[in-house]
Amino acid sequence: MRTSKTIEGLVEGENRMKVKQISVFLENKSGRLAQVTQVLGQQNINIRALSIADTTDFGILRLIVNDPDSAYQALKEAGFTVSTTDVIAVEVGDEPGGLARVLELLQQKSINIEYLYAFLQKAANAALVVFRVEQIDEAIDVLQKNNVNILGGNQVYTL
Amino acid sequence: MYWQEEYETMTRDKLEELQLQRLQQTLQRVYDNVPFYRQSLDEAGISPGDVKSLADLQKMPITVKKDLRDNYPFGLFAAPMEKVVRVHASSGTTGKPIVVGYTKNDINNWADLVSRAIRMTGGTNKDIVQVGFGYGLFTGGLGLHFGTEHFGATVVPISGGNTARQLMLMQDFGATILACTPSYALYLAEEIQNAGIDPQSLNLKIGIFGAEPWSERMRDQLESKLNIKAFDIYGLSEVLGPGVSAECSEKKGLHIFEDHFIAEIVDPETGKPLPYGQPGELVITSLTKEAFPIIRYNTRDISVLNVEPCGCGRTHVRMQRVTGRTDDMLIIRGVNVFPSQIESVLLEFGDAEPHYLLVVDRKGSLDNLEIWVELNERFFSDKVRALEDLENKMRARILSVLGISARIKFVEPRTIPRSEGKAKRVVDKREI
Numbered sequence: 401m402r403t404s405k406t407i408e409g410l411v412e413g414e415n416r417m418k419v420k421q422i423s424v425f426l427e428n429k430s431g432r433l434a435q436v437t438q439v440l441g442q443q444n445i446n447i448r449a450l451s452i453a454d455t456t457d458f459g460i461l462r463l464i465v466n467d468p469d470s471a472y473q474a475l476k477e478a479g480f481t482v483s484t485t486d487v488i489a490v491e492v493g494d495e496p497g498g499l500a501r502v503l504e505l506l507q508q509k510s511i512n513i514e515y516l517y518a519f520l521q522k523a524a525n526a527a528l529v530v531f532r533v534e535q536i537d538e539a540i541d542v543l544q545k546n547n548v549n550i551l552g553g554n555q556v557y558t559l
Numbered sequence: 560m561y562w563q564e565e566y567e568t569m570t571r572d573k574l575e576e577l578q579l580q581r582l583q584q585t586l587q588r589v590y591d592n593v594p595f596y597r598q599s600l601d602e603a604g605i606s607p608g609d610v611k612s613l614a615d616l617q618k619m620p621i622t623v624k625k626d627l628r629d630n631y632p633f634g635l636f637a638a639p640m641e642k643v644v645r646v647h648a649s650s651g652t653t654g655k656p657i658v659v660g661y662t663k664n665d666i667n668n669w670a671d672l673v674s675r676a677i678r679m680t681g682g683t684n685k686d687i688v689q690v691g692f693g694y695g696l697f698t699g700g701l702g703l704h705f706g707t708e709h710f711g712a713t714v715v716p717i718s719g720g721n722t723a724r725q726l727m728l729m730q731d732f733g734a735t736i737l738a739c740t741p742s743y744a745l746y747l748a749e750e751i752q753n754a755g756i757d758p759q760s761l762n763l764k765i766g767i768f769g770a771e772p773w774s775e776r777m778r779d780q781l782e783s784k785l786n787i788k789a790f791d792i793y794g795l796s797e798v799l800g801p802g803v804s805a806e807c808s809e810k811k812g813l814h815i816f817e818d819h820f821i822a823e824i825v826d827p828e829t830g831k832p833l834p835y836g837q838p839g840e841l842v843i844t845s846l847t848k849e850a851f852p853i854i855r856y857n858t859r860d861i862s863v864l865n866v867e868p869c870g871c872g873r874t875h876v877r878m879q880r881v882t883g884r885t886d887d888m889l890i891i892r893g894v895n896v897f898p899s900q901i902e903s904v905l906l907e908f909g910d911a912e913p914h915y916l917l918v919v920d921r922k923g924s925l926d927n928l929e930i931w932v933e934l935n936e937r938f939f940s941d942k943v944r945a946l947e948d949l950e951n952k953m954r955a956r957i958l959s960v961l962g963i964s965a966r967i968k969f970v971e972p973r974t975i976p977r978s979e980g981k982a983k984r985v986v987d988k989r990e991i
Contacts (some may be wrong), residue, residue: 423941425934427971453943458934458966460941479973481934485941514942532941 674704676805684711691739698800745924812877
């Protein structure tokens with residue numbers, strides 16, 4: 401029993417470390433991004449970080465917002481194809497080699513990074529970077545063990 | 560100027576006498592060998608022995624594509640397999656193709672009809688015919704091939720595609736006749752221009768084009784760009800393949816080879832036969848086929864019949880070139896495509912209610928098919944790679960099911976127009 405409680409505790413701890421990202425499918429046509437930001441603005445949702453990946457035909461907008469559940473609902477109701485994905489927000493030392501150190505830790509554990517992007521604002525003396533990895537729990541584990549600061553969802557939403 | 564003058568120029572009276580006699584034989588054959596037709600004849604109260612006039616044929620129900628599909632693969636064959644020497648197949652509206660068979664006599668008759676078509680264009684046995692129709696289950700390639708050999712001209716069986724090679728052999732072998740789809744011919748014409756080849760330096764003089772609708776405008780383009788005379792050939796595998804009808808030197812409609820077929824035009828709404836001169840659906844009955852006779856097959860092609868005497872001396876009725884269809888079938892690069900086939904592929908991918916649109920365009924001279932698919936949450940991913948993988952898998956599946964390449968384009972939900980009742984599935988931007 402004690403063992404399983406410990407695991408539950410760990411799992412809970414890892415979950416607290418995850419940040420909910422909103423992804424939105426956008427056709428490559430004018431006005432679509434503006435439409436998304438309008439919907440969010442009307443719901444008083446603030447964008448903390450964003451990135452767009454695009455091909456010739458479509459784009460995928462990824463957002464970190466202060467209220468992911470409301471954002472998901474609002475965008476869905478506005479007719480967008482939306483999904484949520486767990487990502488991690490990592491504090492990277494604001495100095496040469498800061499990001500390299502984090503990447504090296506992940507690489508040592510063979511953790512694949514799908515993509516990453518930076519926050520619009522940064523914490524004191526550190527940049528905030530969003531990592532989307534396949535093995536998220538392992539990533540949290542290795543970063544924490546190496547004293548890399550990870551900002552949990554609640555910290556990020558209220559930045 | 561004729562291949563089988565006796566048949567091609569026989570008086571209408573004689574022709575109808577021959578048709579009646581052959582119709583009786585055909586009905587007897589299907590009555591004896593094909594349960595599907597026996598039931599139709601019994602239900603219509605027709606005994607093949609008492610058919611006294613061609614009008615009696617109209618008591619038979621119309622055969623549709625679904626009937627052919629329901630009898631997949633050999634259910635409508637009227638000859639034992641030891642007499643069947645070849646099969647062809649065309650894409651059906653769902654996964655299974657429609658299969659047709661030929662006896663040796665069928666192949667010979669077919670070759671005669673293609674020979675008639677070649678002769679009608681002015682061809683002789685000195686000609687070299689480059690057959691750029693696809694070889695294989697599709698009837699175009701092998702149909703023209705056997706016809707050309709039977710006719711005595713030289714056949715270059717290059718099949719479709721591989722344009723650089725087509726041009727090289729056209730120059731080196733000196734093809735005088737080109738047989739392919741009109742859109743591919745137009746593409747070849749452009750490539751000839753791009754390669755800096757003077758069309759006058761080629762030996763080409765005749766084009767025999769078919770397997771897809773084309774227009775007088777395209778004929779003008781083909782004739783001037785390739786320095787040829789271009790002729791239309793019509794056919795469909797359900798009935799025979801190319802050689803059901805063909806254009807003569809008058810170029811005023813395609814003579815339906817009436818010693819082998821009975822053509823009717825029916826009202827698309829009521830299915831009732833219409834008089835000569837009125838447009839409707841072309842319905843064909845075969846009169847000589849042994850392995851796969853067909854009774855009153857609705858081609859869904861829209862045409863008009865003209866029985867006025869023709870300047871070429873042939874007495875066979877002429878059909879106006881096909882301008883459209885009454886079903887949603889598209890012909891893309893000579894391949895028949897039904898929206899329902901695309902739908903079945905999307906269903907395979909787990910889209911419970913696919914919303915899609917087929918956008919067909921002609922860029923230059925080649926048809927392009929884009930399939931717009933509304934991307935729902937089930938398919939959506941935050942990873943570009945995952946969406947591109949999905950696109951590739953869909954494209955590969957469409958290629959394997961339909962035999963044509965298409966571009967998949969994901970679009971946002973509710974962006975494809977919905978209309979009451981039947982959804983709009985096709986936007987055809989081609990101007991032919």
